[in-house]
Amino acid sequence: MPTKTKTEKAIRLISYAEAIREATAISMRKDPSVLVVGEGVPDPKGIFGTTLGLREEFGAERVLDMPLSENAMTGALIGLALAGFRPVMVHQRVDFTFLAMDQMVNNAAKWHFMFNGKGTVPLVIRVLIGRGWGQGPQHSQSLQALFAHVPGLKVVMPSTPSDAKGMLISAIEDNNPVIFMEHRWLHGFKDEVPEGIYRVPLDKARVVRKGGQVTVASLSYMTIEALRASKYLESHGIEAEVIDLRSVNPLDTSLVVDSVKKTGHLLVCDTAWKTGGVSGEILAQVSEKAFNQLKKSPRRIALGDHPIPTSHFLASDCYPEAGDIVTEIGELLGLDKNGLVLRGVSTLRRQGPLDVPAFDFKGPF
Amino acid sequence: MNFSLTPAELLELYRSVLRLRLVEEALAERYQEQEMRCPVHLCVGQEAVPAGVCLALKKTDTVYSNHRAHGHYLAKGGDLNAFVAELYGKATGCTGGYGGSMHLIDLAAGFMGCTPIVGGTVPLAVGSAWAHALRKNGNVAVSFFGDGCFEEGVTHESMNFSALKKLPLLFVCENNQYSVYTPLKDRQPDRPIHRVAEAHGWKAWSADGNDAVEAFGIARQALKAAREGGGPQFLEFFTYRWREHCGPNYDDHLSYRSEEEFKRWKERCPVKLLEKRLTESKVLDPQKIQKIKSEIDREIEAAFKFALSSPPPVTEDLRRKVYAD
Numbered sequence: 207m208p209t210k211t212k213t214e215k216a217i218r219l220i221s222y223a224e225a226i227r228e229a230t231a232i233s234m235r236k237d238p239s240v241l242v243v244g245e246g247v248p249d250p251k252g253i254f255g256t257t258l259g260l261r262e263e264f265g266a267e268r269v270l271d272m273p274l275s276e277n278a279m280t281g282a283l284i285g286l287a288l289a290g291f292r293p294v295m296v297h298q299r300v301d302f303t304f305l306a307m308d309q310m311v312n313n314a315a316k317w318h319f320m321f322n323g324k325g326t327v328p329l330v331i332r333v334l335i336g337r338g339w340g341q342g343p344q345h346s347q348s349l350q351a352l353f354a355h356v357p358g359l360k361v362v363m364p365s366t367p368s369d370a371k372g373m374l375i376s377a378i379e380d381n382n383p384v385i386f387m388e389h390r391w392l393h394g395f396k397d398e399v400p401e402g403i404y405r406v407p408l409d410k411a412r413v414v415r416k417g418g419q420v421t422v423a424s425l426s427y428m429t430i431e432a433l434r435a436s437k438y439l440e441s442h443g444i445e446a447e448v449i450d451l452r453s454v455n456p457l458d459t460s461l462v463v464d465s466v467k468k469t470g471h472l473l474v475c476d477t478a479w480k481t482g483g484v485s486g487e488i489l490a491q492v493s494e495k496a497f498n499q500l501k502k503s504p505r506r507i508a509l510g511d512h513p514i515p516t517s518h519f520l521a522s523d524c525y526p527e528a529g530d531i532v533t534e535i536g537e538l539l540g541l542d543k544n545g546l547v548l549r550g551v552s553t554l555r556r557q558g559p560l561d562v563p564a565f566d567f568k569g570p571f
Numbered sequence: 572m573n574f575s576l577t578p579a580e581l582l583e584l585y586r587s588v589l590r591l592r593l594v595e596e597a598l599a600e601r602y603q604e605q606e607m608r609c610p611v612h613l614c615v616g617q618e619a620v621p622a623g624v625c626l627a628l629k630k631t632d633t634v635y636s637n638h639r640a641h642g643h644y645l646a647k648g649g650d651l652n653a654f655v656a657e658l659y660g661k662a663t664g665c666t667g668g669y670g671g672s673m674h675l676i677d678l679a680a681g682f683m684g685c686t687p688i689v690g691g692t693v694p695l696a697v698g699s700a701w702a703h704a705l706r707k708n709g710n711v712a713v714s715f716f717g718d719g720c721f722e723e724g725v726t727h728e729s730m731n732f733s734a735l736k737k738l739p740l741l742f743v744c745e746n747n748q749y750s751v752y753t754p755l756k757d758r759q760p761d762r763p764i765h766r767v768a769e770a771h772g773w774k775a776w777s778a779d780g781n782d783a784v785e786a787f788g789i790a791r792q793a794l795k796a797a798r799e800g801g802g803p804q805f806l807e808f809f810t811y812r813w814r815e816h817c818g819p820n821y822d823d824h825l826s827y828r829s830e831e832e833f834k835r836w837k838e839r840c841p842v843k844l845l846e847k848r849l850t851e852s853k854v855l856d857p858q859k860i861q862k863i864k865s866e867i868d869r870e871i872e873a874a875f876k877f878a879l880s881s882p883p884p885v886t887e888d889l890r891r892k893v894y895a896d
Contacts, residue, residue: 267705273735278694278728285635285698285712288683291705308725312688313695318895321676321684322666326895357893381895 218401223393225367226256226332229374230294232403234264237292240378241268243283244296244332253296254334254393254571276305280331284314284383287329292378299345300333300387314383315358326381330374335389335426335477337525338561339569343513346521348478350425353385354455354487361455362408363387363477365429367397369452372406380408389427389477390571391563411458413465417445420535421465421472423488425451428475428507434528438554439535442547446535454484459491466492470501471538475531480508505534522560529554574788580626581784581854582863585845587622588783590867591642592842594651597871598641598658599819607658609671610687614642616781616813619841620745621646621715623786624806627794628681628713633699635692636685636715638673639745639812643715648680655874661881668884669892690716690723693742697729700740700803711797713741719750721764727771730803734772737802741793742768744807745780751816752827768805780808781841784848811836 220228234240242260244253248269252258261269272279276297283293297303303310314327336345353361360382364370370388377384414429415436424432429450436446447465451458466472472492476485485506492504507526514524529551535541536548556564576584595613602611614621621642628634628647636643644654650665657664658672665676673687683699686692696714703710720726721744733740744764748755765775776793778785786808793804813836815822823833849855 273728273732275725275728275732277725278697278732281691281694281725282698282701282729282732285695285700286702287698288695289633289699289702291702308688308691309694312691313686317684319893320666320670320674320686322669323892323895324666324676324678325684357890360894 217398219396220367220399221394221396222367222370222388223255225371225399226374226388227258227260228399229371230257230260231263233375233378234260234268236403239291240294241270241286241291242294242296243270243272243279245272245274246298247271247296253298254390256393257296276302277309280306280309281313283329284309284317284327287327288317288325292328294330294332294378296332298334299336300349301344301347303331303333303349310359310383311356315356318382319358327383328381329383330377330386331383332386332388335387337389337391337427338518338521338563339571340516340518340521340561341514342516346514348476348509350387350454351478351483354457354484358383359455360384360408360453361387362453363389363426364406364452365392365424365426365450367395368399369406369412371399372404373408373452375403376405376408379405384408387426391427392430394563394567395430408453409456409458410453411449411451411461413447413461414450415446415448417447417469419444419469419471420446420538421449421462421469422446422475422531422535423449423451423462423472424475425454425484426477428477431526431528432475432531434554435531435535438528438532438550439547444535444539444547451488457484457487457491459488459495462488463492463495466496467499470499472500472504473531473534473538474504474506475526476506476508478509479511480506481511483508502538505538507531507534518559518561525560527554527556574784574791576784576787578854580787581849584622584626584783584787585849585855586863586867587626587646588618588842588845589863591618591622591645593864593867594645594871595641597875599814601875602819608660609658609673610817611658611672611819612639612817613814613819614639616836616841617745617747617810618642619783619845620743620780620786620808620810623783624713624743624790626787627790629710630681631708632711632713633681633683633696633703634713634715635683635696635699637689637692637717637720638685638687639717640673640675640685640715643685644675644677644682647677647682649675649677649682650680651870651874652877653677656878656881659878659881660883661878662884663877663881689720690725693720693723693726694729697733697738697740700733700738701736703739704736709798711739711741711794713743715743715745717750718744718746718748718755718764719758720744721767722758730768730771730773733803737800739797740803741790741797742803742805744805745810746807747810747812749812749816749828752825754828763807765805765807773803773805774801775805775807777807777809780810781839781844783841783845813837
């Protein structure tokens, strides 16, 4: 990220959704080969605001809706990419990509390899992870582990608006297929975002918060919860180091390993299911590289191995939050179960309905 | 139908049909040596369509194909040496051994690639046509596939979008009536494939796929329409695979198709049909045939020599080959 110049001008706070929109517009202005295609892209809602105004600025040839034909349209965009264009495809839910898996896995991921470098597929596939407001079993999945398993795909999941902007610009400029995963609950999250063009690498984790007692490695929205937890712990004199992984393929565990060498404790927080998930891969890599530095078995927070039910009465309990992170850290550090830290965990529970994010939000979405 | 081909075009067409036959037969013979260690799907008996359609194409038109791609690759102008070397897994192969027979490519010739997942490259051809349309370059994209591919959802999704955007696109369905051993009647209802394409809003044609002149003539008309903004064109050609689905041999001892049926199609050999026609119209004579044949034989011999004397690829860190810089 560029150096912040807070002294020169007021801090510019924009939402994650606006950051995505800005990155897209900047990329399209810079490079006429960039197109944006997806169900609902030019409609009045503009993919939760992330594509609003693009058609007006760039025209119907470069900003277009598509038939409900996920597989063929993915293939057509691969064909465009092989012809020198840089398409950005958008799916309002990642769950829809199952309909396009053949094109994504058999063609996009492998083309460069199987034709020995004759042809590249500079394609970005933006996918949204749903949560809350009754998204239910088929609108709430977190499929990063599936994509990350496939060599040839790059998979990123930025958690902040500034990373979202810088990583989307990098993704569009990258000569490989990039799955760009946006958690729906991050869209309304505002933060400082630099103006103009800048790039954030697609293969580097980031230390979000320094600390020496426990390492928390998090993905996407769970970084927000990890930061809430670390703030709470700080008020009790416990310093957690929070590392936002930002990408899952390539998976940059070097910062996590370095951190664990310092703290001796690791907790991984994922937005997806536990079994076969990225959280297990991170534990494995850290165990391979820093087993002797671990003072206790590493732990992970992930979703239970079941689909998410629709009713908010049922779904709210499915998602681990800051309090669960503190509880897990309590286990790692051997904190007294009746001590001040763990007794206060309930204060971390958000008030009101838990099926919407903390910021202004009105259903449905 | 009268397609009024010039004698030069007819000779070119004959050379192409014969060349595909001779290359495939040479592969079948040498395959027995067990040194071409990858699946091969030979197009013997089906040469008229790739030869006819590709002769009607410009070099800058783009072609995507499927598992049975040898004919499409060669007829579009794909390099013969790099093709044979690829089957031997050599470093000089068109993908340096990474792809084999089912992943041929020659970008300079406009042969964009082929893959064996049925339907896999159909939407890629759509994307290629879309690129031509955006660039307004007057080129057409072509997708070659078989009757089985018409059963894939992605083919129909592709037809819907291409008709919507009136893309400069040609679908060439080589209906050889079998998916491996399974006949068409066990897979599709009794209705013409090309009429379904019409229902998708395409202009559709159907013709004898063993008649190279007809294939060339229809392709030329369809390409003209596609170039002039007439939208996507669907060509269904009826033809027949002589040898086994995958491999160099005949497989009629398996009795999945009748001897009588096979005999009937063999009598309509694309090479013999064209030879007879051109001899009757005095474009060809036995001397000319012999001359063309020996030229092709020499070319094939040289290609095998090139392939066999080429070095094998060196194993690199394959992880470094996965991503483009």
